Amino acid sequence: MEALVFINVDIGTEDSVMEQLSKVPEVSAVFFVYGPYDLIVKLNSDDAEKLRAIIRDKIRKIPGVRSTTTLIVAKTLQRAGPPY
């Protein structure tokens, strides 16, 4: 199961949270974005129950994470070339 997790963080923790997110094995990319969210994470897991545990235990518990909004990815079309 794939998901995109939108994350808002406490002021001043942007880079430290980004660093720790990139070390979570199931995270394949972390984006620092301009807009209503601070960070967006691309996440892969075997099933729904594991996805819930990753978000609850590995992502939401990183110091500085204030809130998360998770969008489940139903289908992906991707260019074969180098990863973006």
Added chain:
Amino acid sequence: MEALVFINVDIGTEDSVMEQLSKVPEVSAVFFVYGPYDLIVKLNSDDAEKLRAIIRDKIRKIPGVRSTTTLIVAKTLQRAGPPY
């Protein structure tokens, strides 16, 4: 310049819009998601002016695209392994 573009589409055009988006050279991935948006596109361009032209001429003009919200990516951390 990198961007994530959130797209809402007219009812019934989900798959056709997704197909056409995946053919835009600057698009590296298209996600069909569950949530307040229908599709999310990852986009790479050389600079801000080209990014504006791609969104205006190649993305917003695909039949079925109803509205777009663009988030500029300021920084990316990515796992080297296989593309997600």
Added chain:
Amino acid sequence: MEALVFINVDIGTEDSVMEQLSKVPEVSAVFFVYGPYDLIVKLNSDDAEKLRAIIRDKIRKIPGVRSTTTLIVAKTLQRAGPPY
């Protein structure tokens, strides 16, 4: 896979859309609500791919449906008594 689908409808189609939704086999309840959405539907399907097809083909194609926002249900706790 369970989901809650938030639906906004065209003016004047509230009751007809509600009626047709209640006939979709995978729909277990339809709520007419006061708030930023018009209707909320509880949906059950065998897997993610079937869920996507139900939303795309059975829900979004009901005349009058203007937009949908889908929230995947990760876990449910429910009182055993009579259905609410």
Added chain:
Amino acid sequence: MEALVFINVDIGTEDSVMEQLSKVPEVSAVFFVYGPYDLIVKLNSDDAEKLRAIIRDKIRKIPGVRSTTTLIVAKTLQRAGPPY
């Protein structure tokens, strides 16, 4: 009077809040969802004044509840089969 209450919770309290909500007599179901809210509760009460008291005293006072958004249900169509 029926209502759907959307709840955001403090990081790490998801499961404990869900557990306590399920023990509130007027709560008929609790959903852990992916999206802009953490939990969604279905609630029944005799009248508007009792509904306000349940939300104020039994739901908003559960440790970990950060904010609530209440949608009043004006009409319900429900499949007779087993509760979802």
Added chain:
Amino acid sequence: MEALVFINVDIGTEDSVMEQLSKVPEVSAVFFVYGPYDLIVKLNSDDAEKLRAIIRDKIRKIPGVRSTTTLIVAKTLQRAGPPY
């Protein structure tokens, strides 16, 4: 039952919709506001079912009304002086 109904209207119909709203017997005030909504209406009805009918048949059917968001008023504290 009291409610505040937030209304967005088609471009150019602001004043005509406002005029027609003010003639609906159950409407006690109409505000033209600056913000994410165009008009806000204060509404009184005997019960929930009548409220739903007023919104569906008298408000949403006024030519130019594009969308409505209804907030049920649970309690009102009001200064006795002249109506604002």
Added chain:
Amino acid sequence: MEALVFINVDIGTEDSVMEQLSKVPEVSAVFFVYGPYDLIVKLNSDDAEKLRAIIRDKIRKIPGVRSTTTLIVAKTLQRAGPPY
């Protein structure tokens, strides 16, 4: 200058904040609502500068007020009958 102020409050302070708001001379009505806001206040002031001071000093400083969103009222149509 007239305004509608949407207020979110800390959990458990709903009634005390409502009480104190009703004592602010420039407040003509306070509504406890179901929806994305907790309270809505109708406010009258002589001019924009006084409005800003009332919101900053009399409303936002009431213990329990967490955030406010102010919509300026450009025009009001009101039924002459008893105040709602």
Added chain:
Amino acid sequence: MEALVFINVDIGTEDSVMEQLSKVPEVSAVFFVYGPYDLIVKLNSDDAEKLRAIIRDKIRKIPGVRSTTTLIVAKTLQRAGPPY
């Protein structure tokens, strides 16, 4: 009275709407932005009633304007140097 008007436009009309906005005498700047809005306009008018007329007759009636959200500016602090 000063205001910032957030504008969403029909697909493909971005540049034409921007051009016409810049010709409205009371408009001092137009920004094409990335985010949940397409254009943001800075507007000056003598009073509230004139502001309402400018928005209704000069801005909302430009072909392609789909919706507007107006934020009244209560106070401005500005660097004296060249206009940005």
Added chain:
Amino acid sequence: MEALVFINVDIGTEDSVMEQLSKVPEVSAVFFVYGPYDLIVKLNSDDAEKLRAIIRDKIRKIPGVRSTTTLIVAKTLQRAGPPY
């Protein structure tokens, strides 16, 4: 690179945050607004990386800043006359 930064502040810090923002060299204007945001800042920087540093180190670290939403400006049309 130009940006508009929407800022929400802690209750009671409106004026102090506004004062400090106006002293940031890259800030050309600060608006106190009525609406879903408290302050809006117009910002100029040489490039994307510097923009990120200004927001992270000079804006988000001002005591009282609670959250920021940044919209990148892709194009500006401005009246030559006196700055607004």
